[in-house]
Amino acid sequence: MLTLLLLGIPFLAALILFAPKDRGWKNLALIFSLVEFVVSLVAFVIYKQNPASELLHFKAVWIKSLGINFDVSINALSLLMILLTTFLIPIIILSTYKKGVKTSNKFLGLILAFQMAVIGVFMANDGFLFYIFWEITLIPVYLICLLWGGENRSKVTLKFFIYTLIGSLFMLVGLIMLYHHTNVNGLKSWDIQALYAAGRSLDFAQQGLIFWFIFIAFAVKIPIFPFHTWQPDTYVDAPIQGTMILSGIMLKMATFGAIKWLLPMVPLGVQEWGTTVMVLAIIGIVYTSIIALGQNEYKRFNAYISLAHVAVIAAAIFSGTHQGIQGSIMLMLAHGINTVGLFFISEILFRKTGTTMMDEMGGIRQQNGNFSTLFLIIVLGVVALPLTSGFIGEFLSLIGIYQFNPYFAAVAGLSIIFGAVYMLRIFQKIMLGESKNENFVFGKLEPSENIVLIIISIAIIGLGVYPAILNDIAETAAYEALLNIK
Amino acid sequence: MIGLIIIIGLGILAMISEIFNFKKLLHPIVLVGVIAAGTFNLIEWNQPVKIQYFDNMLAFDRPALAFSTVILFVALLWFTLSRTYFKNGGHLVDQYTLVLFMMVGAIILTAFTNMTTLFLGIEIMSIPLYVLAASKKGDPASNEAGFKYLLMGAFASSFLLFGIALVYGATASFDLATIQNFIATNQANLPNFFYVGVVFILVAMLFKISVAPFHFWAPDVYEGSPTVITALMSTIVKIAGIAAFLDLFIGSFQDVSFLWIKIISVIAAISLVVANVTAGVQTSVKRMLAFSSVSHATFMLLAILANLAYNVSVETLLYYSLSYAMASLIAFGILDLVKQDEGYSFKSFNGLYVRNPFLAISMTIAMLSLAGIPLASGFFAKYFVLSSLFDSGYIYLNVLAIIAAVIGACFYFKVIIAMYNGDSENRKKIQVETAQGVVFVICTGVIIVLGAFPGLIVELF
Numbered sequence: 001m002l003t004l005l006l007l008g009i010p011f012l013a014a015l016i017l018f019a020p021k022d023r024g025w026k027n028l029a030l031i032f033s034l035v036e037f038v039v040s041l042v043a044f045v046i047y048k049q050n051p052a053s054e055l056l057h058f059k060a061v062w063i064k065s066l067g068i069n070f071d072v073s074i075n076a077l078s079l080l081m082i083l084l085t086t087f088l089i090p091i092i093i094l095s096t097y098k099k100g101v102k103t104s105n106k107f108l109g110l111i112l113a114f115q116m117a118v119i120g121v122f123m124a125n126d127g128f129l130f131y132i133f134w135e136i137t138l139i140p141v142y143l144i145c146l147l148w149g150g151e152n153r154s155k156v157t158l159k160f161f162i163y164t165l166i167g168s169l170f171m172l173v174g175l176i177m178l179y180h181h182t183n184v185n186g187l188k189s190w191d192i193q194a195l196y197a198a199g200r201s202l203d204f205a206q207q208g209l210i211f212w213f214i215f216i217a218f219a220v221k222i223p224i225f226p227f228h229t230w231q232p233d234t235y236v237d238a239p240i241q242g243t244m245i246l247s248g249i250m251l252k253m254a255t256f257g258a259i260k261w262l263l264p265m266v267p268l269g270v271q272e273w274g275t276t277v278m279v280l281a282i283i284g285i286v287y288t289s290i291i292a293l294g295q296n297e298y299k300r301f302n303a304y305i306s307l308a309h310v311a312v313i314a315a316a317i318f319s320g321t322h323q324g325i326q327g328s329i330m331l332m333l334a335h336g337i338n339t340v341g342l343f344f345i346s347e348i349l350f351r352k353t354g355t356t357m358m359d360e361m362g363g364i365r366q367q368n369g370n371f372s373t374l375f376l377i378i379v380l381g382v383v384a385l386p387l388t389s390g391f392i393g394e395f396l397s398l399i400g401i402y403q404f405n406p407y408f409a410a411v412a413g414l415s416i417i418f419g420a421v422y423m424l425r426i427f428q429k430i431m432l433g434e435s436k437n438e439n440f441v442f443g444k445l446e447p448s449e450n451i452v453l454i455i456i457s458i459a460i461i462g463l464g465v466y467p468a469i470l471n472d473i474a475e476t477a478a479y480e481a482l483l484n485i486k
Numbered sequence: 487m488i489g490l491i492i493i494i495g496l497g498i499l500a501m502i503s504e505i506f507n508f509k510k511l512l513h514p515i516v517l518v519g520v521i522a523a524g525t526f527n528l529i530e531w532n533q534p535v536k537i538q539y540f541d542n543m544l545a546f547d548r549p550a551l552a553f554s555t556v557i558l559f560v561a562l563l564w565f566t567l568s569r570t571y572f573k574n575g576g577h578l579v580d581q582y583t584l585v586l587f588m589m590v591g592a593i594i595l596t597a598f599t600n601m602t603t604l605f606l607g608i609e610i611m612s613i614p615l616y617v618l619a620a621s622k623k624g625d626p627a628s629n630e631a632g633f634k635y636l637l638m639g640a641f642a643s644s645f646l647l648f649g650i651a652l653v654y655g656a657t658a659s660f661d662l663a664t665i666q667n668f669i670a671t672n673q674a675n676l677p678n679f680f681y682v683g684v685v686f687i688l689v690a691m692l693f694k695i696s697v698a699p700f701h702f703w704a705p706d707v708y709e710g711s712p713t714v715i716t717a718l719m720s721t722i723v724k725i726a727g728i729a730a731f732l733d734l735f736i737g738s739f740q741d742v743s744f745l746w747i748k749i750i751s752v753i754a755a756i757s758l759v760v761a762n763v764t765a766g767v768q769t770s771v772k773r774m775l776a777f778s779s780v781s782h783a784t785f786m787l788l789a790i791l792a793n794l795a796y797n798v799s800v801e802t803l804l805y806y807s808l809s810y811a812m813a814s815l816i817a818f819g820i821l822d823l824v825k826q827d828e829g830y831s832f833k834s835f836n837g838l839y840v841r842n843p844f845l846a847i848s849m850t851i852a853m854l855s856l857a858g859i860p861l862a863s864g865f866f867a868k869y870f871v872l873s874s875l876f877d878s879g880y881i882y883l884n885v886l887a888i889i890a891a892v893i894g895a896c897f898y899f900k901v902i903i904a905m906y907n908g909d910s911e912n913r914k915k916i917q918v919e920t921a922q923g924v925v926f927v928i929c930t931g932v933i934i935v936l937g938a939f940p941g942l943i944v945e946l947f
Contacts, residue, residue, distance in 0.1 A: 062941075063939075063940060063941045063944070063945075064941065064945065065941065065944060065945050066944075131860070132860045132861065135859060135860040135865075136860055136861060138859075139854070139859065143906070146902075146903060146906055146907065147906050147907075153907070154903045154907050157903075158896065158899060158903065161895070161899065162892060162895065162896060165892055165895055166888075166889075166892050169888045169891060169892060170888065172869070172872070172888075173872070173884060173885065173888060176872060176873055176876050177876065177881075179873075180873075180876055180877065
């Protein structure tokens with residue numbers, strides 16, 4: 001029942017917000033998203049007490065003749081992803097609480113519709129349902145970027161849309177291929193266990209083919225080098241909330257999908273091609289880090305460092321080791337929080353300084369020390385300093401990669417050094433030194449901005465100091481994933 | 487059958503309405519008549535036996551009833567939608583008569599069991615359409631469309647006739663069941679000209695449903711005809727054509743499938759590429775929709791190519807054609823409303839979201855459905871086709887279909903982008919009549935309901 005509630009609340013909110021009269025009901029959207037967060041916390045508590053609780057599962061027949069069920073449930077992995085989503089969405093909505101920012105109901109409604117779909121992706125236990133939710137997430141994000149985006153939005157969003165559509169259609173083909181090999185009492189079925197069994201019954205070559213069909217969808221969404229070219233442009237041109245959604249939540253769908261759907265489904269395919277994926281990911285780490293070093297535009301810089309971090313996540317997942325997967329899950333959580341913080345700051349910086357170029361900023365610390373401190377916490381979180389959220393994830397991920405191949409780990413480990421270099425450099429550029437313009441006044445932050453930054457900082461430090469609260473579940477998730485693989 | 491008789495009666499009534507001076511009542515009479523015909527179809531649905539009429543010329547079995555009910559449903563929506571056009575344009579009586587007789591042909595095509603009725607159905611359907619295409623007398627484009635359609639249509643009909651003659655020569659029968667039996671029993675020693683005949687019939691049918699490379703008439707005819715008539719061509723004519731195609735090839739010529747499957751698989755591959763690539767470079771939305779209709783006809787052809795059990799094919803095609811017809815009605819209906827001085831270019835959709843949000847949202851849903859995005863019925867339509875292709879092992883054609891679908895999504899999204907993004911200065915708000923609004927609501931409703939519960943149709947038989 002809880003699963004239906006998690007889907008129903010944002011759906012209801014979106015319906016209300018799509019009502020014709022446009023009054024900018026920010027509070028309503030915020031309240032609904034907070035209720036959703038509370039419900040997910042309840043799910044967390046229930047899961048802690050009894051992971052097999054009836055409340056966390058729901059199953060109903062949807063299309064009988066095709067063996068499609070509306071089968072949603074919460075397990076360790078999906079619980080963490082749902083918590084991340086329900087935690088970030090109120091923050092994203094809160095980021096519209098500003099003077100002079102015009103938001104319409106429809107904008108908020110689209111965000112909540114997205115939330116509904118993405119939670120569906122995380123809970124679906126039926127291949128077809130998974131695909132449907134996966135595709136639905138695309139529409140609100142596309143519209144958000146198209147309607148409220150920057151100058152080149154039509155071109156950029158179309159590119160984004162086509163990339164992801166190609167990917168997901170290939171995934172559909174892969175899933176259909178598996179579906180035709182399923183056999184549950186003589187009938188075909190979309191059930192996840194039936195698909196697992198069908199995938200494993202295939203031979204080497206077929207598994208490899210299906211691996212690529214499905215992997216392309218994830219590779220585009222994560223994105224893994226060389227499928228990433230849509231990403232920087234889209235992040236730059238999307239409205240800031242759109243970018244937060246894309247980087248904070250949407251790409252987790254793909255990493256989540258890789259763990260839950262790809263690894264257990266075609267183990268031989270992963271065995272055959274996993275190394276290739278890791279090499280691509282590691283190339284991506286180095287390549288995007290170097291590009292990030294040369295960026296001067298803050299938002300584009302964020303896009304590239306986000307690429308570098310998700311490449312670490314991807315490499316850790318495809319190492320197929322326990323620590324690697326556990327670390328990648330923790331890193332997903334950390335990355336979601338960090339990246340939303342970084343993009344949130346980009347909007348503040350642009351509004352206060354009137355520029356996106358980091359060269360032209362500087363001296364902000366002298367004017368607003370509090371802001372500078374909060375920014376530093378987020379920067380340290382991205383660097384993955386011990387006692388911040390990123391540390392445990394990155395540490396475990398690198399262990400996982402090391403177990404797979406020490407040389408890979410050596411190159412992937414560069415990400416730590418690169419991260420420290422570019423993050424501290426931009427902190428220096430933006431916050432320290434003298435202001436470039438003598439009359440420059442930074443001024444105070446608005447209350448809502450302070451709240452958001454403080455919440456994010458608390459989350460970063462809290463997760464760093466006491467990761468066990470989620471790490472246990474991540475460990476279970478990694479265990480479950482590997483259980484299905486072997 | 488009663489439905490068919492009612493529609494014939496309506497046609498005759500429409501003809502005499504001018505003489506007996508009840509022209510003003512014609513519109514409501516037609517609506518009521520079409521609803522009555524649909525109701526009788528539903529009643530006949532529950533009759534256990536397949537009833538044959540006219541010495542086994544027509545048989546209304548469940549697939550025939552289903553297809554003809556869809557045709558009647560679309561016609562009902564179409565009559566409501568095009569009311570404004572006829573109010574302003576005159577000639578209501580003539581054109582209603584022609585449309586009603588066209589529907590008679592279309593319904594015959596869903597129910598024929600004899601080569602003669604096939605030919606009659608196609609001609610009864612086509613001849614009114616030639617006139618309707620040219621019905622904007624003052625407009626050269628419309629005249630060109632009518633003339634082109636007539637020439638090409640006559641050409642295709644001659645192929646059909648020749649094909650029927652050859653098949654008759656080999657099997658000595660017009661009756662489909664007899665032909666089927668003959669093929670089954672004499673599989674080894676069929677004369678060569680029989681195969682030629684089948685190929686001729688295939689070519690003629692491909693002409694009628696406009697699949698590349700037999701599609702050249704379609705863009706010009708679609709563009710030149712009045713938009714309401716184009717809406718008719720891309721919905722009712724397509725449904726009837728594909729239903730006839732299905733009956734012929736999954737029914738009668740099933741046993742010589744080795745022959746037509748190769749041809750269709752090549753043609754489908756060509757058509758997927760040609761239709762979608764050409765649609766992508768169009769600057770006129772109407773032409774784009776014409777090529778898109780070629781592409782959708784190809785998708786329906788793929789379902790026939792999969793060559794599954796008759797019932798499965800019927801369900802797939804019924805679902806596909808209904809879903810496509812709904813989206814198509816919305817698209818052409820709104821295209822007619824937004825048309826500006828510059829014609830049918832993408833620019834005429836600029837800023838539609840500001841000018842009339844209701845239309846913009848309906849159009850978005852229609853485009854999403856045509857592009858095949860989930861929860862719009864177009865997604866399941868494509869999904870059923872792809873899935874049945876898999877069943878038959880055409881993986882490469884499947885990949886091609888997916889690439890075509892992605893290219894398709896690009897040009898449907900061009901419309902969406904224009905609606906939400908383009909500047910809308912100096913443009914008036916668009917007024918929509920209540921009746922038209924109702925049609926759009928029903929169409930979007932059907933798209934969404936079918937998209938959420940495809941079982942409604944695919945578990946019908």
